[in-house]
Amino acid sequence: MADVVLKDIRKQFGATEIIRGVDLTVDEGEFAVFVGPSGCGKSTLLRMISGLEDVSSGELHIGGRRMNDVQAAKRGVGMVFQSYALYPHLNVRDNMGFGLKVRKVPVDERDRRVREAAATLKLDALLDRYPRQLSGGQRQRVAIGRAIVGSPDVFLFDEPLSNLDAELRVHMRSEIAALHNRLKTTMIYVTHDQIEAMTLADKIVVLRDGLVEQIGSPRDLYEKPNNVFVAQFIGSPRMNLLPAAEAKLISPTHALPASAVSVGVRPEHLRVVEPTTDSLSATVTLNEYTGAVTLMHVELPGGQTCLVVDDKRDMPPIGTRIGLTADKDNLHFFDADGRAVS
Template sequence: MTGLVLKDLKKRFGGTQVIRGVDLAIEDGEFVVFVGPSGCGKSTLLRMISGLEDITSGELYIGDRLVNDVQAAKRGVAMVFQSYALYPHLNVRDNMGFGLKVRKVPAAERERRVNEAAATLKLDALLHRYPRELSGGQRQRVAIGRAIVGNPDVFLFDEPLSNLDAELRVHMRSEIASLHKRLSTTMVYVTHDQIEAMTLADKIVVLRDGLIEQVGSPRELYERPGNLFVAQFIGSPKMNILPAASARLLAPFATPPASAESVGVRPEHLAVVEPSDNVLRGKIALSEYTGAVTLMHVELPNGQTCLVVHDGKDLPAFGSEIGLMADRQNLHFFDRNQMAAQQ
């Protein structure tokens, strides 16, 4: 059983503290995604787990071993990078088996492991090819295969899909999710893309400025964000944040808590109704048609723009006035400290 425990983990580069005290437990077999904006420390944290970055202070356990001073090669982890990092002069078979060869694993055992990984990743027919003869998605599968053959206790992924086009990203997401189900190995995955986080993770860790903002399942973070940052980072399009008084117009009988300064409502939870004095009113400033739905930008009387996901075929005309309403259970209230108040 191999999970991870991070205790008050910190990382400093000179006078700059990048990781500022992270406490986190990852269970054996979990798929955990680190997500956050650029510069939040997610890749640095992953490299600390892998052993590629030293730990300034705190404790890191892989299984029941304290690994602060354990070399990367002896931690029982395998890392898949954004850049694939394949050897251009080696074919797929030799790329996948290179690490085993360096560790002097017998040839017959190397071949068995490579063949098993190739079958798992559907690379059987590509073992004789060189990286230059592969697509981006195939190269990434080879990089994952190279990690699999080492039988690691923990897989680490550092933005592995960033170099792929949109269609390939969707395909590789499903392949990585299927791989996790087959292997049942602990996986830690770094991305700046919250859609990747939502679709892959058992548990999401939202990071900002070297600290954890919130940890939870995708559904928990979507339905019960702990603060304004998480509320607007998780979900696409991002949550609308309006003055707390707007709640009474959005939902009948909605009474904001006394401490609330803002109310959040997701664009997909807003319904378009006839304008009246009893609903939130606004004018259509822009419509973005995407096929299945249209994203409407609605200008409110206070000058704010509110996003609305509209799935109807009959769209309000540009400049027309509409009303907006939402169910009470879909409103999120935030106090002046930007912490989520009671829903």
């Protein structure tokens, strides 16, 4: 295991700065997830850690050792890509052991490591199969196994589940979490899927436009977002954002912070009540029944759409006028610059 420390890391392609000064520490044995919209720089940052991209400026340390000028193969990292990148003419055993063969690891040692990794990933019975004979999930496990056999200090995952269907993504997500629990190795995982980030991470790093917006545990980011971007990026469905004046209707007893211009409330924290002067008036425009909950779309008097999650099976029909309230502890206030205020 090793920690990963980034100090004012920057990356430029020509005159364009992609990573604009990132400071970050991933502790030994920690599972950190880089998350953010497409183009935010999360994959570029991962590739800089791996050595596949040069660091334009700043300091990169792995296990206390400066890695800026160290070759990728000598950094002690194992990379799992979005593409499985398996050799079609090699079976599972040879695909997993190929990197060790290139490094001239003795055959007996190579076979031992492959068998151990195959047992960890439940690939024992598939070692003689070829990639064309495997499912998508099995191919992804082979790609992970190829990284495991190198006994890296740090595992790096670049959107490894994006090519899988929804059901298989959920299954593989649990397998990666279980793998981390078994190996206790430092892992850094890149995804644009905030559900993956929330379920896998010890620490989430939210990125936007090459900068870190917030770092913290999934609970910290969900319950105490630093700004509007994090508040609406973390959580599904996304947080409702309303004019601050609406807070007096949603929660009449709550004092409005002086600098607040907007109030955020998550769809699951809104309650449907009879419309009164002490509630926020809304009209139901759509009900989406998903089984466990119903996602209700409502329109506010100003024309803004708001989402409400409710576990009731029978929701008010379309066109019904309702009231909305929320507990004051579930309200989030933001200033004119989008920063959280209390």
